[in-house]
Amino acid sequence: MNLKLQKSRISNFEFQIQITGSKSETNRLLLLQALYPNISLENTSNSDDSEVMVEALLKSKIKNQKSLIIDVHHAGTAMRFLTAFFAIQEGKEVVLTGSSRMKERPIKILVEALKQLGAEITYEENEGFPPIKIQGKKLTKSKVSLPANVSSQYISALLLIAPKLENGLELILEGEITSIPYIKMTLALLNEIGATTSFVENKIIVKPLQSAICNLQSVESDWSSASYWYSIVALSEIGTQITLSSYKQNSLQGDSVLSKIYKDFGVETIFNKNKSITILKSAICNLQSLICNLNNSPDIAQTIAVTCFGLGIGCNLTGLHTLKIKETDRLEALKTELSKLGANISVTDDSLIIQQSNTLNSNIAIATYQDHRMAMAFAPLALKTSLIIQDAEVVSKSYPTFWDDLKSIGFQLEEV
Structure with missing residues (x-):
């Protein structure tokens, strides 16, 4: 289309738009919910990527089905997070695949990191790229290192499964770290479900967690x-304002x-008491x-x-x-x-x-x-x-x- x-x-109008939950937070919490089923979620993302996560995690619950083929289409976050997730699903054999573009997106750094922990993962077509075959097993090793300037999704994928590892995880990031806020987001969500974590210099530690705190996670x-x-308001006339919820x-x-x-573009952000934000074109x-x-x-x-x-x-x-x-x-x-x-x-x-x-x-x-x-x-x-x-x-x-x-x-x- x-x-x-x-x-x-x-111009000079006031609009209200409802934005659904963050895809980044939703996909992290969906994986944590699959590991700790007592977690409840609200305001989850309605994106295709999150729907892919939901469908894949539902398939993982099917009993007496040891071999699965899961197509994540264009969902890069799902590919990375599910690679780690299925690596610790004992007795499950999963082939993760995706679109033609997904088959061009590298996965080797994450695969090698999981292999350091003892995971069993092989490539179905091209070395270093999806599709990949994962033989789920119990991982007992706890120390891993990887370059710090890679996509934060590789790092978050490891951190999300860390509380379920028998000995937790000690992750060393080598070099200058990319996208620190996304790593901190993952750690904050782990803390909210009761996991103990630390992030000092280039070392991240996550302790094992047997059961999560039973609470409702409302996705921002x-x-x-x-x-x-923001771009629309910036390109509009002074006085234009749009209210978005919830932030x-x-x-x-x-x-x-x-x-x-x-x-710098003349756009002001007002945080309202009802958790909405109003973005206002206030200056040229x-x-x-x-x-x-x-x-x-x-x-x-x-x-x-x-x-x-x-x-x-x-x-x-x-x-x-x-x-x-x-x-x-x-x-x-x-x-x-x-x-x-x-x-x-x-x-x-x-x-x-x-x-x-x-x-x-x-x-x-x-x-x-x-x-x-x-x-x-x-x-x-x-x-x-x-x-x-x-x-x-x-x-x-x-x-x-x-x-x-x-x-x-x-x-x-x-x-x-």
């Missing part, structure tokens, strides 16, 4: 999904840094160029880059090395699509630079590369020009109601 977004206008709404609304001022999500970054953006290190929150890089381009300002974004192994090579994808719109953009393996310019071409078709964030990051540009979003249904991966929510505030969309 391709969507034509006509140039739209919203997704800050990554909020980023598109915490002391969020575990690294992408909550949005509230600080978007101040006077920046010439934004310089920002997104090492701890790379998932919002696409949104920020498009916001800068839409405002006619430059940007220099760094700390983006993990974007090359996402749903697509996001740096090259941004370069290609923003160039179509008239941007003077250059990328390296871990950075992106856009030169200040007022050029903005119309009626350009934006390819999305099976990447939900490409579709949603470019959509706010409809406030500045008409454009086409190709394969627009890809947003269901993390935010299924995105297009309906845009319509509700006045965006003009039609299938083409």
